[in-house]
Amino acid sequence: MAGKQITYGLYNDETDMMAAVKHANSKHLEIMDVFSPFPVHGLDPLLGLSESRLHIAGFVYGLLGTLTAFLGMTWIFTKDWPIVFGGKPYWSVPAFIPITFELTVLFAAVGMTFTFYILCGLGPGVTNKVLDDRITDDKFCIAFDETEVGRGEAESFFNSTGATEVHSKVL
Amino acid sequence: MSSPISVIREPLVQGHKTYHQITEDLISPTERTPGKAWIIGFILSVSVLAFGIFCILWTIWHGIGTWNLNRTVGWGWDITNFVWWIGIGHAGTLISAILLLFRQKWRTGVNRAAEAMTIFAVMCAGLFPLIHMGRIWMAMFIFPYPNTRGPLWPNFNSPLLWDVFAISTYFTVSLLFWYTGLVPDFATVRDRASGFRKKIYNFLSFGWTGSAKHWQRWEALCLVLAGIATPLVLSVHTIVSFDFATSVIPGWHTTIFPPYFVAGAIFSGFAMVLTLMIITRKVLHLENYITIGHIESMNKVIVVTGTIVGVAYLTELFIAWYSGYVYEQFAFFNRAFGPYWWSYFGMMFCNVVSPQIFWSRKMRRNVTVTFWISILINIGMWFERFVIIATTLARDYLPSSWSLYSPSWVEIGIFIGTMGLFFTLYLIFCRVAPVVAVAEVKSILKTAGDQYTGPNAIYHGHEHGHGGGVGGHIDDHGSHVETGHETKVHSTVSNDGSKSKGYNIPDYGGLQDDLTKIEGIGPKTERALNGVGIKSFAALSEMDIDVIQNILDEAQGNFAGNDPISWADQARLAAEGRWSELQALQDKLIGGKYE
Numbered sequence: 001m002a003g004k005q006i007t008y009g010l011y012n013d014e015t016d017m018m019a020a021v022k023h024a025n026s027k028h029l030e031i032m033d034v035f036s037p038f039p040v041h042g043l044d045p046l047l048g049l050s051e052s053r054l055h056i057a058g059f060v061y062g063l064l065g066t067l068t069a070f071l072g073m074t075w076i077f078t079k080d081w082p083i084v085f086g087g088k089p090y091w092s093v094p095a096f097i098p099i100t101f102e103l104t105v106l107f108a109a110v111g112m113t114f115t116f117y118i119l120c121g122l123g124p125g126v127t128n129k130v131l132d133d134r135i136t137d138d139k140f141c142i143a144f145d146e147t148e149v150g151r152g153e154a155e156s157f158f159n160s161t162g163a164t165e166v167h168s169k170v171l
Numbered sequence: 172m173s174s175p176i177s178v179i180r181e182p183l184v185q186g187h188k189t190y191h192q193i194t195e196d197l198i199s200p201t202e203r204t205p206g207k208a209w210i211i212g213f214i215l216s217v218s219v220l221a222f223g224i225f226c227i228l229w230t231i232w233h234g235i236g237t238w239n240l241n242r243t244v245g246w247g248w249d250i251t252n253f254v255w256w257i258g259i260g261h262a263g264t265l266i267s268a269i270l271l272l273f274r275q276k277w278r279t280g281v282n283r284a285a286e287a288m289t290i291f292a293v294m295c296a297g298l299f300p301l302i303h304m305g306r307i308w309m310a311m312f313i314f315p316y317p318n319t320r321g322p323l324w325p326n327f328n329s330p331l332l333w334d335v336f337a338i339s340t341y342f343t344v345s346l347l348f349w350y351t352g353l354v355p356d357f358a359t360v361r362d363r364a365s366g367f368r369k370k371i372y373n374f375l376s377f378g379w380t381g382s383a384k385h386w387q388r389w390e391a392l393c394l395v396l397a398g399i400a401t402p403l404v405l406s407v408h409t410i411v412s413f414d415f416a417t418s419v420i421p422g423w424h425t426t427i428f429p430p431y432f433v434a435g436a437i438f439s440g441f442a443m444v445l446t447l448m449i450i451t452r453k454v455l456h457l458e459n460y461i462t463i464g465h466i467e468s469m470n471k472v473i474v475v476t477g478t479i480v481g482v483a484y485l486t487e488l489f490i491a492w493y494s495g496y497v498y499e500q501f502a503f504f505n506r507a508f509g510p511y512w513w514s515y516f517g518m519m520f521c522n523v524v525s526p527q528i529f530w531s532r533k534m535r536r537n538v539t540v541t542f543w544i545s546i547l548i549n550i551g552m553w554f555e556r557f558v559i560i561a562t563t564l565a566r567d568y569l570p571s572s573w574s575l576y577s578p579s580w581v582e583i584g585i586f587i588g589t590m591g592l593f594f595t596l597y598l599i600f601c602r603v604a605p606v607v608a609v610a611e612v613k614s615i616l617k618t619a620g621d622q623y624t625g626p627n628a629i630y631h632g633h634e635h636g637h638g639g640g641v642g643g644h645i646d647d648h649g650s651h652v653e654t655g656h657e658t659k660v661h662s663t664v665s666n667d668g669s670k671s672k673g674y675n676i677p678d679y680g681g682l683q684d685d686l687t688k689i690e691g692i693g694p695k696t697e698r699a700l701n702g703v704g705i706k707s708f709a710a711l712s713e714m715d716i717d718v719i720q721n722i723l724d725e726a727q728g729n730f731a732g733n734d735p736i737s738w739a740d741q742a743r744l745a746a747e748g749r750w751s752e753l754q755a756l757q758d759k760l761i762g763g764k765y766e
Contacts, residue, residue: 037190037359038614039386047383052391062399072315073327081321085328095328098410102336105403109344109396113351116392117377120385122354126378133362135381136355138190138613 005146007154009163010139017140020161030148035141058112065107069100181464182621186748197605216594223588235305237581244564244576249303251556256296262440263289268400279611286349291596293342295589330413337410348396355610408436422502422563431483438476442548470535477526511562521551682707689741690757699726711742
């Protein structure tokens with residue numbers, strides 16, 4: 001995002017911001033991004049964001065965990081080092097279930113969380129420039145890329161939709 | 172705001188908070204220099220922790236012989252403490268995961284601290300199996316890795332190994348869930364900070380920006396983590412109970428153990444959450460976020476799980492008798508009337524009898540009662556594990572090897588040391604991170620804030636306030652409140668049509684407060700104010716003193732004795748629900764006048 005000229009407006013309330021997003025859609029203004037201090041419900045479809053597929057990734061990681069645990073224990077106790085415990089068969093499936101379950105959960109959780117941070121480009125040591133320090137406090141921000149929406153057009157949009165402040169910044 | 176606003180449910184955020192006030196209230200404890208209470212608590216915790224570390228080193232140096240375990244009682248305080256701490260951890264996951272799935276909004280007030288508590292409790296718990304091994308430097312043998320001993324693998328059929336997997340998974344998932352929830356709040360701290368502090372929080376916040384797509388993924392992640400943490404938390408204590416249930420010791424070898432242990436874990440966990448939160452809300456002044464309603468909800472969980480535990484105790488007794496198995500019958504007879512009878516009746520009283528007080532709504536909403544009951548439950552649940560472990564082992568199959576067990580100073584030291592560890596970590600957490608989830612509280616404000624719902628509501632139906640509510644912003648000194656209300660001061664006629672004689676009265680809809688709570692306002696004055704449309708604390712707080720004086724002068728009746736000088740100040744405190752501050756102010760006033 002280096003060197004992008006951004007025009008952004010700040011709103012005091014998420015309902016104002018949502019109304020403005022609807023307004024921008026009707027005028028076919030391409031919104032670059034919306035920033036808010038908490039997740040605003042109902043915003044995603046307005047911005048044309050498709051549903052997150054993280055849960056599919058989670059399922060795949062979980063399955064990987066299931067297979068790792070179950071096949072691993074199977075191989076260890078039937079092929080690599082078979083031992084009889086208390087007269088039970090080598091391949092004692094019921095006894096494998098707790099560990100299989102735990103590893104399913106572990107793989108799914110760790111895999112999904114890492115995927116989340118990588119997809120979002122977040123992580124320890126990452127510094128992203130923020131448009132305004134109050135976005136994580138109480139301001140709701142709509143940002144336009146100046147190459148998509150000219151500054152004049154953006155400013156008149158913000159003024160007509162009740163933005164309390166309009167600024168321009170290079171990200 | 173798709174979810175309907177309930178008129179029945181109690182508001183979860185008190186004091187007519189705006190988004191900015193929420194930030195201010197919840198972040199500022201991390202920005203202030205610590206108070207006296209914190210410093211004393213911290214020094215105490217660290218000293219206790221230091222003694223605990225000394226006892227652990229003593230154990231490792233001299234061996235397990237420094238404990239009073241013997242051939243018959245092989246598990247003593249160590250495993251008792253292990254199960255106790257693990258149980259305490261369960262409430263955090265229950266609050267953050269299960270209540271998220273059930274869409275219980277009250278979780279937002281307590282989930283952050285409860286999850287932190289989970290993580291710290293699991294750390295304390297994990298310590299015990301490790302030092303119990305005796306040769307702690309062999310601890311890596313419990314993990315399956317390609318080693319030079321064959322490779323020789325651990326026994327995957329053993330519940331003790333299942334425990335290793337369950338607890339390390341539980342710790343990891345709780346940590347990820349907790350930290351991911353913290354990232355947006357760390358960003359809030361970052362954006363208020365400067366200098367070196369900003370650098371630290373920039374690192375901790377992972378570069379969070381609040382972008383819509385990030386929030387969407389964040390919510391998806393939290394939901395799935397909650398979904399898998401729910402069976403996980405049930406599995407962890409189930410597996411812990413397998414440590415006992417799969418053995419052939421009378422009193423342990425029972426199928427009721429998994430549900431009984433899980434209920435007990437939630438029970439003891441909620442007790443610890445209550446103990447901590449009651450102290451935290453008092454010290455950090457979070458009464459508006461961790462309300463009496465939150466405490467009542469948790470007390471309901473306490474009475475339900477406590478009763479489940481009670482039913483489990485009785486079921487055990489019945490089944491012991493009904494089984495016709497003499498060893499089982501003896502085990503339970505021995506628990507109640509053997510040498511450790513006091514721990515059995517202590518357990519029964521603390522866990523089964525004492526929480527029954529919470530059938531009364533008045534008691535559920537009494538903070539002092541709740542605090543002491545929570546302490547009793549913490550003690551009682553420790554007794555439960557002691558009863559199960561030590562009293563059972565002390566009288567085994569062979570009367571010739573019967574023995575008694577009491578802990579050595581080293582064992583006591585280690586237990587107290589884990590408390591030191593727990594409180595040290597919790598106190599550091601209170602300083603570094605917001606103890607209430609800031610973003611999550613903001614996200615429920617419009618459905619659960621007391622300006623939108625409940626008896627003090629200002630906004631009704633589809634009318635939403637701007638900036639998240641009344642009150643405006645507290646300026647940097649926090650001493651003066653601007654009215655952020657220009658947009659709403661337009662109506663000169665209140666809803667029921669009563670005329671105001673040209674006064675500019677802010678419109679708060681049908682909101683009607685008891686204005687006589689303001690010192691200096693009696694029923695007559697209240698009628699006069701109502702007559703011009705001032706019916707709520709909020710409206711009164713925005714009036715100029717001169718205007719109020721004018722209203723009184725023009726109203727019928729004699730109001731010469733009234734001096735409205737302090738009314739707006741009092742009304743502001745009342746409108747924001749800051750009753751204790753109002754009380755303090757009124758103590759200083761004489762007849763509503765400043766001295």
